[in-house]
Amino acid sequence: MKNHRMNTTDLDERTQMSIELAMTAASQEASLHPQQDVQARALGMSGAEIDAARHGGSFDARIAIAVALATAAGQDSQRHREQVVRALRAGLSEQACRDIQALAARYQH
Numbered sequence: 001m002k003n004h005r006m007n008t009t010d011l012d013e014r015t016q017m018s019i020e021l022a023m024t025a026a027s028q029e030a031s032l033h034p035q036q037d038v039q040a041r042a043l044g045m046s047g048a049e050i051d052a053a054r055h056g057g058s059f060d061a062r063i064a065i066a067v068a069l070a071t072a073a074g075q076d077s078q079r080h081r082e083q084v085v086r087a088l089r090a091g092l093s094e095q096a097c098r099d100i101q102a103l104a105a106r107y108q109h
Helices: 013-023 032-042 047-054 061-072 077-089 094-107
Strands: none
Touching: 013 032, 013 047, 013 061, 013 094, 032 047, 061 077, 061 094, 077 094
């Protein structure tokens, strides 16, 4: 699978990897998850962090908020708006929110 991560100053690689893990958790592509595991571990993520991301969460509050925003991007507008407000209140910039939503859109079919 093509690497959809972005070059951006607002989203670090662990955040982007967590979003990728969450957005592709249901993928049936056999080689995807082992490849992602290697990439995530190279970024210093533990097995528990990888599993949490695949379930739409994180042990890091800021990453958890970013993942929640990413997974809400394709859902009803009310939930999406709530996640944007939550992200902004947590200190994510408007640009980071746009980047998260753009990254999420790359994984939606």
